[in-house]
Amino acid sequence: MKKTILLVLICCFVGSSFAIAQNDAATIYFKDGTKLQGLAKLINGDQVKFKNFKGDKAQKYHFDNLEQVVINDKEKPSTYIYLETREGYFNVVRELEIGAVNLYVLEQTGYSAPMFVGGVNGQMNMAHGNYYDIKNLYVRRGVNGEITHLGSNQLFSKNFKNEASAYFSDCPVLVEKIINKEYKKKHIRDIVNFYNLKCNEQHVLILKK
Numbered sequence: 001m002k003k004t005i006l007l008v009l010i011c012c013f014v015g016s017s018f019a020i021a022q023n024d025a026a027t028i029y030f031k032d033g034t035k036l037q038g039l040a041k042l043i044n045g046d047q048v049k050f051k052n053f054k055g056d057k058a059q060k061y062h063f064d065n066l067e068q069v070v071i072n073d074k075e076k077p078s079t080y081i082y083l084e085t086r087e088g089y090f091n092v093v094r095e096l097e098i099g100a101v102n103l104y105v106l107e108q109t110g111y112s113a114p115m116f117v118g119g120v121n122g123q124m125n126m127a128h129g130n131y132y133d134i135k136n137l138y139v140r141r142g143v144n145g146e147i148t149h150l151g152s153n154q155l156f157s158k159n160f161k162n163e164a165s166a167y168f169s170d171c172p173v174l175v176e177k178i179i180n181k182e183y184k185k186k187h188i189r190d191i192v193n194f195y196n197l198k199c200n201e202q203h204v205l206i207l208k209k
Contacts, residue, residue: 023040023041023051023054024040026071028050028069029068029069038050038051039051039052040071046063046090047060047063048069063090064082066082083147085106093138099192101192101196102141103139103189103192104138105138134152135152136149138150139167153185164185164188168191171198173198173199
């Protein structure tokens with residue numbers, strides 16, 4: 001029994017330590033216009049842990065008080081904002097494309113909890129938790145437009161071709177590319193970029209005024 005408990009604790013520790021990224025160079029922007037530069041990482045799904053220099057005591061900030069957080073955690077700096085992905089539910093999302101249509105991704109990674117399964121002679125065996133990497137895609141027209149979920153990388157998700165064709169229906173040339181599978185879900189950044197550059201010049205001009 002003690003060995004079983006120990007194994008469970010080890011699995012939970014490995015999963016949680018893997019899910020929390022290391023500190024990276026970052027700038028956090030507050031809603032009052034101030035900003036801080038230092039080292040940061042996202043924690044708990046809706047907070048950022050920040051310190052000015054390595055070795056300093058870290059301080060936590062909730063995204064309720066932040067305009068955005070820019071972290072050098074990818075090949076290019078990533079911008080994270082707090083977005084109401086559906087009514088009453090806010091999530092920290094990463095901005096992928098900004099323009100007449102904005103593209104965001106909600107990334108959720110980690111390990112599912114280990115579980116016990118039945119074995120021979122009534123013996124219970126522990127099955128390790130599985131690693132998951134879920135990416136939900138959201139789009140929004142302009143700054144205050146309605147948030148639309150275009151699907152995710154999960155097996156049972158929305159029909160991306162139908163959802164994207166409906167969303168970009170005001171650009172027939174783009175819809176044709178989506179229907180003909182020239183553009184697929186994995187090309188979502190290209191789709192939004194194509195729309196912003198070639199499909200909706202009138203909206204782009206309005207946003208620039």
